[in-house]
Amino acid sequence: MAYELAQVNIGRMRGRLDSPVMRDFMDGLAVVNAAAEAADGFVWRLVDGEGDGATGFRFWGDEWLIVNMSVWTGPEALRAYVYGTVHRPYLRRRREWFEHLQEAVTCLWWVPAGERPTVQDAEKRLTLLREKGPTPEAFTLKAEFTQPKA
Template sequence: MTAHEDVRAGFHLAQFNVATLHYPLDDPRTADFVAQLDPVNALADGAPGFVWRLVEDGQADATRMRPAGDDVIVTFSVWESKEALWDFVYRSTHLAAMRRRREWFQRHAEAHLVMWWIPAGRIPTVEEGLERLELLRAQGPSPRAFTFSASYTAEEAVAAGAMVDGAEPAAL
């Protein structure tokens, strides 16, 4: 194992994104999106490098949670690496849903997806996701909050002191 792999093995990648709905989830115009939720979530759950995703208590997903607004749904997950997340998003059948996103969601003028490194075994909070997204929107990409196109390594996050201070690992 190289030094790079050794450092990276101690960290996972958190990703948080928001999507503003054109129509409520029970509207017929979002039926195709809703029909894809279970298959896409099952695909994520079985994807190489997948660690965790946010689900509401007693539900299969988090679409009824609205921490960012009544018409905004969130997706929140943790992955072993940026490459594992990329492969799920852009190299799986998830891409077919992504290609249709404009049918269901408004175009965001500002950042809608944020990523950051966390200690392996720690589950980030929704509040942390919202804070990281706001940090990205306010200051642009940094080791604390970044995107696929402007990303940072776990080593850079550690060097920049970008890990959450005092965070206790949570059971996955």
């Protein structure tokens, strides 16, 4: 069986999506998402049907948590995008738009190829990472686990 890498990333917004503090983030969303979709190794991303992103989803029922989810061919492809020329400037500015949280905000896990994770799947995986640290079921780019054996 083949596997793909699912990722979730959450952020606690410093203001409402239509507020001045979030303006540059929202203005850049289409460019960042287009770069992801064009990146080598990109498979899928969560969208809500209300524009270019997934801003309509809530994580753990919290209206201040914004969620990003995607699936990639593997950690190398995800890493290349995250630290690439289009996404990296936004990554550097994240504290302008999102509060610094002590707990993990990013989680990775392997899914069977073709499977698309739900927000509920991501909530469970991020909770697991926060409770147990990196495991084969929930890990990070800094503490990654290889895909399951077929």
